[in-house]
Amino acid sequence: MAPAYQDETQGRRSHRLRAGDVELHVVQRGRGMPIVLVHGFPLDQSMWDAQIAALGERWHVIAPDLRGFGASQVTSGTTTMEQMADDLAALLDALGIGEPVVVVGLSMGGYVAFQFWRKHAGRLRALVLCDTRAVADTPEAARARHDLALQVCREGTQPVASAMLPKLLGAEAPQRDPEAVESLRRSMLGNPPEGLAAALRGMAAREDFSADLSRISVPTLVIVGHDDAISTVDEMRGIAQAIRGSEFVVIPRSGHVTPVENPVAFNEAIEQFLTRVERGGPTV
Numbered sequence: 001m002a003p004a005y006q007d008e009t010q011g012r013r014s015h016r017l018r019a020g021d022v023e024l025h026v027v028q029r030g031r032g033m034p035i036v037l038v039h040g041f042p043l044d045q046s047m048w049d050a051q052i053a054a055l056g057e058r059w060h061v062i063a064p065d066l067r068g069f070g071a072s073q074v075t076s077g078t079t080t081m082e083q084m085a086d087d088l089a090a091l092l093d094a095l096g097i098g099e100p101v102v103v104v105g106l107s108m109g110g111y112v113a114f115q116f117w118r119k120h121a122g123r124l125r126a127l128v129l130c131d132t133r134a135v136a137d138t139p140e141a142a143r144a145r146h147d148l149a150l151q152v153c154r155e156g157t158q159p160v161a162s163a164m165l166p167k168l169l170g171a172e173a174p175q176r177d178p179e180a181v182e183s184l185r186r187s188m189l190g191n192p193p194e195g196l197a198a199a200l201r202g203m204a205a206r207e208d209f210s211a212d213l214s215r216i217s218v219p220t221l222v223i224v225g226h227d228d229a230i231s232t233v234d235e236m237r238g239i240a241q242a243i244r245g246s247e248f249v250v251i252p253r254s255g256h257v258t259p260v261e262n263p264v265a266f267n268e269a270i271e272q273f274l275t276r277v278e279r280g281g282p283t284v
């Protein structure tokens, strides 16, 4: 299906197209090595604004709204991380991208990246795991997600924004960059409640990935914010240690949403890694 272009600013191409059984909204910029940016919960592709701008100067950046988020189609029930990974593969097909891609996933986007590795390994050139977790939810955490899903369906997105915003950001974020904080809040409030609920159920159902980490053999960069309260530096260091040959970077002055909270340090780390991946040499 030919993509329907809606706007084109600063070289960004924004459109909505059919990918498998769903219509996804995607923003693209640039040419060359394809890099797929997978957003976290309860956000959308706009969290990657600074990376679309910087990485899109050198590479082909592809930033979709996942199923149920942003301007993409909402499907009800449970959206599993595997379904989202399959959606990414279908999106690449729809865009005519056959060559292996770099997948960059933040938090929930990292859960999706793990599934992409598992199911679509032949399409993966390298991985960037940002502020994410390999473990599954505890039964208590899964129950809390189901409760929140019910509440969101009843009351709208405000409960998710109130529960998540303080956890996502480092303590200094509201003073340092109030506009970025407001932009995250707008994304959270603007997301469709049914889509958020479906993703909450999907995250609650996700499997423990810890035992698979040692089998990842693509070049991998592991990034974490120094003050991340959800996926801590120690936990992310453990992920990096389990993935042979991976690179580990701690981003200063940042909580959980490193690409937004410290885009300069984040972009520097990822650009250096991507340059090495493109050259095909060792990444560390």
Ligand code: MLT
Residues within 6 Å of the ligand: 039, 040, 041, 042, 106, 107, 108, 109, 203, 230, 256
């Ligand atoms: C995210 O940022 O995507 C969420 O913190 C993931 C989660 O709730 O496990």
